[in-house]
Amino acid sequence: MLFKRIGAFSTLIWMAIGLVLLYNICYNHILACLVKPGGPKDLRKVENLRDIYKRRTNRKCVKAQLDDDTRFEGVSSEAKQLLKYRHKTSDDMFWCTKKCSKCDDWKPARAHHCSVCKQCQFAMDHHCPWVMNCVGLENRRYFLLFCFYLLLGSLYMLLTLGAVHKSHVVHTEKKELFSFVFFLDVFLFVAMIGFNAWNWKFALTGQTTIEYFTNQLRDDMSSRGKVYYDFSFKSASDNLWMIFGTNKLFRVLSPSMRNVPFTGIEWAFLMREAGYSQEGVKYLTDDEIAQIEMQEKLE
Numbered sequence: 265m266l267f268k269r270i271g272a273f274s275t276l277i278w279m280a281i282g283l284v285l286l287y288n289i290c291y292n293h294i295l296a297c298l299v300k301p302g303g304p305k306d307l308r309k310v311e312n313l314r315d316i317y318k319r320r321t322n323r324k325c326v327k328a329q330l331d332d333d334t335r336f337e338g339v340s341s342e343a344k345q346l347l348k349y350r351h352k353t354s355d356d357m358f359w360c361t362k363k364c365s366k367c368d369d370w371k372p373a374r375a376h377h378c379s380v381c382k383q384c385q386f387a388m389d390h391h392c393p394w395v396m397n398c399v400g401l402e403n404r405r406y407f408l409l410f411c412f413y414l415l416l417g418s419l420y421m422l423l424t425l426g427a428v429h430k431s432h433v434v435h436t437e438k439k440e441l442f443s444f445v446f447f448l449d450v451f452l453f454v455a456m457i458g459f460n461a462w463n464w465k466f467a468l469t470g471q472t473t474i475e476y477f478t479n480q481l482r483d484d485m486s487s488r489g490k491v492y493y494d495f496s497f498k499s500a501s502d503n504l505w506m507i508f509g510t511n512k513l514f515r516v517l518s519p520s521m522r523n524v525p526f527t528g529i530e531w532a533f534l535m536r537e538a539g540y541s542q543e544g545v546k547y548l549t550d551d552e553i554a555q556i557e558m559q560e561k562l563e
């Protein structure tokens with residue numbers, strides 16, 4: 265009797281785990297599909313809304329909200345440099361002469377043009393057919409969690425199918441269906457290990473997939489004396505904070521609709537202050553140019 269009760273209890277726990285995984289898969293997939301990554305056009309829309317919001321609430325109330333903001337706890341001073349530019353608006357981008365030739369709009373650092381969405385996206389990672397959306401600044405967190413929970417979900421299904429196979433006799437006519445589902449799940453599980461390793465590696469090292477490929481090209485150029493701006497933070501915790509708006513692991517993995525702390529144009533200001541061109545190349549002093557010329561002559 266007791267044995268049976270423990271059996272029923274553990275089944276309930278197992279089902280609850282399954283429901284939590286299913287909820288997280290659906291939640292993150294839906295939001296990865298619906299939330300726009302954000303681009304220059306979206307930023308202007310947000311700024312208009314913010315103006316309306318500001319007119320509606322009194323200033324005291326807004327200030328109290330900012331003072332109570334606990335989102336920046338545990339963030340290093342290096343990462344906090346970016347927060348200095350949080351108040352910047354698209355009007356402050358007047359100096360940005362880097363334009364997108366396709367959508368004829370300004371193109372700040374880390375923005376890339378997506379030919380499917382036909383607009384520039386902030387911190388664009390890639391255009392994903394599985395979520396029918398671009399993955400970028402505002403929705404990368406949902407995409408990463410969707411991949412993560414899908415990996416756990418496929419593992420859960422493998423364990424469940426294994427347990428069913430072990431403790432029950434599978435209907436002879438349905439054995440083929442059982443094997444099909446099992447192998448499909450094995451395939452999904454292996455694919456998701458690769459997907460997660462690829463995407464989380466870039467997330468934790470503070471780069472996007474596009475930046476990873478451009479960094480490969482830049483390594484080659486760097487050997488010829490060009491110095492490029494590096495957007496990644498030194499610690500994985502700061503890089504997580506950039507994507508998720510928090511660096512607490514439990515909060516990172518929990519479903520939430522928290523905003524990322526940036527609008528997407530901050531990197532352009534940070535890079536400019538550090539003495540880099542809009543292409544991300546370091547301005548060289550006259551002495552440095554002379555030094556490189558000397559080196560080239562010697563070679």
Ligand SMILES: [Zn+2]
Pocket residue numbers: 364365366367368369376377378382383384
């Ligand atoms: Zn564009």
Ligand SMILES: [Zn+2]
Pocket residue numbers: 378379380381382390391392397398399
């Ligand atoms: Zn796109």
